[in-house]
Amino acid sequence: MKLLITIITITIIALIGSRLTFLNRKLPLGFRNIIFTGTEYIFIGVFLGKMGLNMIDPEILTSLEPFLFFGLSWIGFLFGLQFDFKSLRNLPRLFFSISAIQAFLTFLAVTPVIFFSLKTFSTLPERTVLILSFALGSASVCTAQSALAIVSNNYRFKNRKLFSLLHYIAGIDGIFALALFALTFFIFPLSGNIKFNLMHSLKWLLLAVTIGIITALIFIILSRVKFSQQEFIVFILGTVLFGGGLAMKTNNSPLLIGFICGLITANLCRHRLRALEMMAYSERSIYIIMLVIIGAGWKLDSNFILIITGFYFLSRLLAKLAGVFAATRSFKSDFHVPWNTGLGLLSEGGFAIAIIISFSLFYPSLSDYMVTVVIISMILNEFISPKLILSLLEDPNPIDFREQPDITKKNK
Amino acid sequence: MTNRILGLILIITTVILLIHFDLGDSQKKCPALILGLILLAAYCFGSLLEKTGLPRIVGYILAGLFMGPFFLNLYSLQEVYSLAFINKLALAFIAFCAGGELRTSNLRKVLKSIVYYVSGVTTVVFIGTTLIVFLLSGAMPFMNDFSLILRLAVSAIFGTIAVARSPSSAIAIISETKAKGRYTDIVLSVSVAMDVFIIMLFAVVISLVQLFIVGKGGLNFVLIFSLLFQITVAFLLGFLLGKLIVFLIEKIHVEFPVVIIAMGFIVIEFSHLLGDYLHRVFDMNLELEPLLICMAAGFTVQNFSKHGDNFLERMDRISLPIYIAFFAMTGASINLNVLRTGWFLGLAVFSVRLVSIYVGSFISGKLAKNKPKIYKNVWLGFITQAGVSLGLLTEVTRRFPEIGPSVQTILVAAIIMNQIIGPIAFKYGLKKVGETHVKRSP
Numbered sequence: 001m002k003l004l005i006t007i008i009t010i011t012i013i014a015l016i017g018s019r020l021t022f023l024n025r026k027l028p029l030g031f032r033n034i035i036f037t038g039t040e041y042i043f044i045g046v047f048l049g050k051m052g053l054n055m056i057d058p059e060i061l062t063s064l065e066p067f068l069f070f071g072l073s074w075i076g077f078l079f080g081l082q083f084d085f086k087s088l089r090n091l092p093r094l095f096f097s098i099s100a101i102q103a104f105l106t107f108l109a110v111t112p113v114i115f116f117s118l119k120t121f122s123t124l125p126e127r128t129v130l131i132l133s134f135a136l137g138s139a140s141v142c143t144a145q146s147a148l149a150i151v152s153n154n155y156r157f158k159n160r161k162l163f164s165l166l167h168y169i170a171g172i173d174g175i176f177a178l179a180l181f182a183l184t185f186f187i188f189p190l191s192g193n194i195k196f197n198l199m200h201s202l203k204w205l206l207l208a209v210t211i212g213i214i215t216a217l218i219f220i221i222l223s224r225v226k227f228s229q230q231e232f233i234v235f236i237l238g239t240v241l242f243g244g245g246l247a248m249k250t251n252n253s254p255l256l257i258g259f260i261c262g263l264i265t266a267n268l269c270r271h272r273l274r275a276l277e278m279m280a281y282s283e284r285s286i287y288i289i290m291l292v293i294i295g296a297g298w299k300l301d302s303n304f305i306l307i308i309t310g311f312y313f314l315s316r317l318l319a320k321l322a323g324v325f326a327a328t329r330s331f332k333s334d335f336h337v338p339w340n341t342g343l344g345l346l347s348e349g350g351f352a353i354a355i356i357i358s359f360s361l362f363y364p365s366l367s368d369y370m371v372t373v374v375i376i377s378m379i380l381n382e383f384i385s386p387k388l389i390l391s392l393l394e395d396p397n398p399i400d401f402r403e404q405p406d407i408t409k410k411n412k
Numbered sequence: 413m414t415n416r417i418l419g420l421i422l423i424i425t426t427v428i429l430l431i432h433f434d435l436g437d438s439q440k441k442c443p444a445l446i447l448g449l450i451l452l453a454a455y456c457f458g459s460l461l462e463k464t465g466l467p468r469i470v471g472y473i474l475a476g477l478f479m480g481p482f483f484l485n486l487y488s489l490q491e492v493y494s495l496a497f498i499n500k501l502a503l504a505f506i507a508f509c510a511g512g513e514l515r516t517s518n519l520r521k522v523l524k525s526i527v528y529y530v531s532g533v534t535t536v537v538f539i540g541t542t543l544i545v546f547l548l549s550g551a552m553p554f555m556n557d558f559s560l561i562l563r564l565a566v567s568a569i570f571g572t573i574a575v576a577r578s579p580s581s582a583i584a585i586i587s588e589t590k591a592k593g594r595y596t597d598i599v600l601s602v603s604v605a606m607d608v609f610i611i612m613l614f615a616v617v618i619s620l621v622q623l624f625i626v627g628k629g630g631l632n633f634v635l636i637f638s639l640l641f642q643i644t645v646a647f648l649l650g651f652l653l654g655k656l657i658v659f660l661i662e663k664i665h666v667e668f669p670v671v672i673i674a675m676g677f678i679v680i681e682f683s684h685l686l687g688d689y690l691h692r693v694f695d696m697n698l699e700l701e702p703l704l705i706c707m708a709a710g711f712t713v714q715n716f717s718k719h720g721d722n723f724l725e726r727m728d729r730i731s732l733p734i735y736i737a738f739f740a741m742t743g744a745s746i747n748l749n750v751l752r753t754g755w756f757l758g759l760a761v762f763s764v765r766l767v768s769i770y771v772g773s774f775i776s777g778k779l780a781k782n783k784p785k786i787y788k789n790v791w792l793g794f795i796t797q798a799g800v801s802l803g804l805l806t807e808v809t810r811r812f813p814e815i816g817p818s819v820q821t822i823l824v825a826a827i828i829m830n831q832i833i834g835p836i837a838f839k840y841g842l843k844k845v846g847e848t849h850v851k852r853s854p
Contacts, residue, residue, distance in 0.1 A: 011678075222419045222452070230730075234733045241451060251436070
């Protein structure tokens with residue numbers, strides 16, 4: 001009965017959510033960042049989960065595990081599909097270099113801060129501390145586009161190039177986050193308390209890459225001949241499920257395998273855009289369900305983790321600031337880049353959530369720490385991000401939607 | 413064709429290597445992997461089989477069987493059973509589609525035929541199968557010690573199950589062949605109507621058989637009344653659900669195929685839970701027929717709103733993966749041990765049913781004054797059998813544990829044959845009457 005009620009509830013949430021989320025509602029800016037950017041589903045999850053009604057209890061969460069593998073595989077595949085090298089080559093190299101430098105500097109700054117703060121304030125064993133530091137370091141790299149979207153949808157401003165740079169970084173730095181996240185799994189094997197073993201780790205990596213390649217090949221081969229829209233749905237669903245399932249079976253990250261599959265598909269399959277369009281259409285519902293699940297699984301029972309969250313938030317803020325500063329000073333740009341441009345990259349949704357869910361699947365005992373740190377930091381960042389982005393842009397003016405011509409009337 | 417073969421080889425080899433080299437956690441159950449494997453491999457197999465003129469769904473069933481424990485052993489029966497919820501989702505989806513395909517405008521045209529076929533085919537198949545099984549009862553070891561009247565009673569169970577059809581297979585073939593026309597309408601409507609009718613017939617027969625086997629009871633009017641009540645409530649609930657779907661389409665513009673599948677799942681779970689609750693608390697065997705609810709909902713959307721065609725079109729867009737998963741899992745759950753044990757008697761039941769269906773539909777078609785093209789071929793659409801029959805069999809086993817397993821072995825063998833032959837025959841019939849690949853009106 002409980003499972004039934006849970007399914008009904010999650011369905012209703014996804015049903016309403018897929019219509020409301022990310023819409024441009026007339027709400028005060030700070031409130032708008034939380035409501036309708038996706039963050040609210042974490043709270044809904046918290047309300048339904050073990051800190052609230054306990055409707056989504058650990059048993060139900062376990063039965064939802066295959067969905068998480070599927071969802072992560074979907075997100076990874078979709079993310080990988082965006083990286084087609086032909087299009088990427090047309091973008092300025094400067095943008096890529098700035099993205100890479102800020103990403104690695106953020107990781108290099110946040111990871112030791114988390115390590116030392118955990119060593120100081122917690123009694124966790126050293127291996128656990130190292131795993132958490134690496135995982136949080138990689139999650140800290142991610143920048144979400146939600147705050148940028150809110151600003152661009154509601155304000156007019158002059159320096160479009162700076163905005164493009166921020167948008168580009170937010171779009172691409174997930175790739176570095178994922179690489180660093182994979183590094184965590186590479187260094188700290190997933191099965192039990194095994195010590196680092198290069199051969200074991202290489203086998204794990206080789207398996208992930210092989211599965212990614214195979215699933216991509218399957219997709220490419222199947223879509224080589226003429227097919228209907230219905231068949232295309234089968235290819236996508238089948239590939240994502242197959243990749244996610246293989247990840248589950250081999251103790252691998254579905255996010256990583258999905259990404260490799262998407263990356264290869266993006267560059268070898270001529271139906272990339274069609275796949276991208278179809279997958280993006282359902283991404284919202286998957287994302288909402290994942291946010292609810294992650295909220296439901298969250299439990300705050302260690303006070304020290306709030307201190308760690310504070311360190312995480314501050315170190316990430318400073319690291320982004322310093323990272324972009326260092327990167328933009330190393331490469332000359334043809335437009336003005338303020339010294340504090342890094343403040344425009346604080347929003348931390350989407351891919352960071354995917355990373356913490358992926359992490360939770362393999363380190364369930366550490367998931368509460370990871371979720372607490374990232375969720376609180378994410379909420380704080382969602383609150384301040386639009387204001388900080390606006391402070392970077394020249395002459396931002398709110399768009400008066402009443403001024404806009406009525407397109408529907410014109411068309412009539 | 414080469415691409416499909418290559419794809420199939422790649423998919424299956426990957427899983428074989430994974431198992432052979434023990435690359436994964438062998439204890440870990442991975443429903444996503446099985447579902448992905450089934451979707452991709454069964455799709456390839458179905459497409460390849462289509463080139464030979466056979467229906468894709470036979471390919472899906474065979475692929476599921478081929479990858480299962482009796483051949484490649486890529487998954488166990490337990491693993492397939494763990495995906496039962498996918499079956500439920502698929503069944504709900506198919507029931508919505510079946511209801512949606514029934515347009516009152518078309519039904520009015522074939523109403524007379526439906527009445528003749530339902531009554532005629534039911535009578536001939538029930539009597540024919542019962543009689544032949546009764547004559548063969550000497551060859552069935554479990555009936556050796558039975559009196560003649562008891563043999564007749566058990567034969568009536570065979571007769572009842574033989575009447576059941578599979579609307580899901582019919583709708584899948586219609587969707588695959590884009591069929592439309594009088595023949596299609598008759599086969600689908602009769603299959604759906606039989607789904608309701610069989611429940612009533614089953615109730616009557618079971619209560620009579622109970623009298624002879626257990627030695628108590630009689631014509632159980634309470635059971636019959638409660639079944640009638642269930643059907644009425646199911647229709648009413650279906651109507652309300654249909655209205656809710658119309659509301660969702662009109663007011664919220666939801667991605668409704670996904671929501672509708674979820675609703676179907678909820679209906680199925682709710683019906684089972686309600687049944688369990690009534691049984692536990694009030695000792696009442698009252699379980700709302702969830703597929704009837706979903707069919708009635710689809711029927712309501714089609715006939716009591718202006719969104720019928722839009723509803724079907726959007727459901728059709730996502731139908732392929734659902735059909736693949738459903739039929740491949742049907743194939744995967746075929747227990748070949750049962751077929752090995754009961755194939756001979758199963759074949760006898762299968763043959764009798766086939767002949768009875770032919771005779772019944774021929775006579776009914778003539779009486780209904782259908783065109784010869786229809787009444788000579790309509791029997792081809794009535795062979796398919798699946799879920800409902802298996803559900804009724806489970807009930808037989810539950811009520812009569814002393815004969816249930818033996819009856820089940822023979823009938824499951826016959827149902828497996830119907831599952832494979834039925835879709836092939838229906839596709840052939842559709843082609844013969846020229847109703848495949850008809851462009852649907854907008």
